[in-house]
Amino acid sequence: MDSFEVAEILTNALPYIQRYDQKMVVIKYGGSAMQNESLKKAVLSDAMLLAKVGINVVIVHGGGPDINHWLNKANVESSFVNGLRKTDTDTMEIAQMVLAGKINKDLTRMIHSLGGKAMGISGVDGGLVTAKLRDPENMGAVGEVTKVNTQVIEDLVENGYIPVIACIGTDENGEICNINGDEMASGIAKALGADNLVLMSDIPGVLEDATDSTTLIKQIELKEVNHLYEKNIISGGMIPKVQCCTDAVKHSVRQAVILDGRIPHSLIVEFLTDKGIGTLFYKKD
Numbered sequence: 123m124d125s126f127e128v129a130e131i132l133t134n135a136l137p138y139i140q141r142y143d144q145k146m147v148v149i150k151y152g153g154s155a156m157q158n159e160s161l162k163k164a165v166l167s168d169a170m171l172l173a174k175v176g177i178n179v180v181i182v183h184g185g186g187p188d189i190n191h192w193l194n195k196a197n198v199e200s201s202f203v204n205g206l207r208k209t210d211t212d213t214m215e216i217a218q219m220v221l222a223g224k225i226n227k228d229l230t231r232m233i234h235s236l237g238g239k240a241m242g243i244s245g246v247d248g249g250l251v252t253a254k255l256r257d258p259e260n261m262g263a264v265g266e267v268t269k270v271n272t273q274v275i276e277d278l279v280e281n282g283y284i285p286v287i288a289c290i291g292t293d294e295n296g297e298i299c300n301i302n303g304d305e306m307a308s309g310i311a312k313a314l315g316a317d318n319l320v321l322m323s324d325i326p327g328v329l330e331d332a333t334d335s336t337t338l339i340k341q342i343e344l345k346e347v348n349h350l351y352e353k354n355i356i357s358g359g360m361i362p363k364v365q366c367c368t369d370a371v372k373h374s375v376r377q378a379v380i381l382d383g384r385i386p387h388s389l390i391v392e393f394l395t396d397k398g399i400g401t402l403f404y405k406k407d
């Protein structure tokens with residue numbers, strides 16, 4: 123999409139801007155879609171534009187590929203069970219450094235250098251996210267969100283900041299824990315009663331056949347989700363994504379979408395036009 127097409131979208135954007143005015147939108151920006159610097163700038167610029175037109179944007183980020191990179195460098199072996207990383211002490215240390223350090227500060231700095239206002243924090247800061255360990259014996263320090271101190275986010279948004287949140291939290295023993303980025307975003311979106319949850323990844327959305335990008339499922343009503351499991355349509359990293367979207371929409375979030383972060387201006391097309399481009403999860407009234 124070139125700048126002429128973007129200008130055309132913006133010319134006709136007023137009804138969409140009014141629809142989302144002051145609505146809370148939680149965007150999970152994923153590791154695989156975050157690997158390229160110019161793409162990263164493009165996604166952040168789009169998020170900033172949404173914030174500029176009056177949408178309350180909250181960014182939650184992952185960073186799986188970067189954690190893999192630093193684990194390799196440190197010769198720490200790592201494995202996944204159903205899309206979640208087994209997290210022993212060494213893995214946790216590196217995940218914390220990569221997520222709350224390198225990635226969080228890079229994204230925050232980038233928003234500032236693009237002329238925006240962001241505050242980079244993690245689920246630990248301000249007691250933002252409390253989590254319960256899922257299965258400490260087998261999975262180590264992998265947490266699932268149990269409580270969100272939404273005031274931290276609301277204060278930042280009220281003061282004009284885009285919160286940029288790294289997906290680590292504090293467990294019931296006061297220790298640091300590793301939370302899947304999609305789950306973190308979904309937990310935060312539910313607690314905020316957000317209007318929308320966006321999971322940005324490097325795939326077009328839920329595919330009928332994971333190896334064929336032309337088989338995109340455009341919309342999934344909550345009752346149709348079981349069919350995805352029954353037919354073994356989803357596996358690996360897609361399992362937490364679908365669970366998170368379903369869970370968010372089952373609770374207070376109006377819609378959830380899995381969006382391709384590699385498509386230029388996918389956020390703009392999703393929010394400021396009527397062309398949905400990923401997989402939308404919704405609940406029939």
Ligand SMILES: Nc1ncnc2c1ncn2[C@@H]1O[C@H](COP(=O)(O)OP(=O)(O)O)[C@@H](O)[C@H]1O
Pocket residue numbers: 152153154155184186205322323324325327328329330331332355356357358359360361
């Ligand atoms: N039905 C499906 N449609 C699309 N992707 C699928 C499907 N089933 C499994 N997958 C896998 O899920 C992956 C997306 O999850 P993941 O790599 O964890 O994303 P991210 O790192 O961006 O959070 C895809 O790359 C794909 O290999």
Ligand SMILES: CC(=O)N[C@@H](CCC(=O)OP(=O)(O)O)C(=O)O
Pocket residue numbers: 151152153154183184185186187189205206207217264265289300301302303304
């Ligand atoms: C428990 C767990 O799996 N945590 C993830 C956190 C990062 C993440 O979710 O990054 P992506 O969004 O890039 O996948 C991990 O360690 O990889």
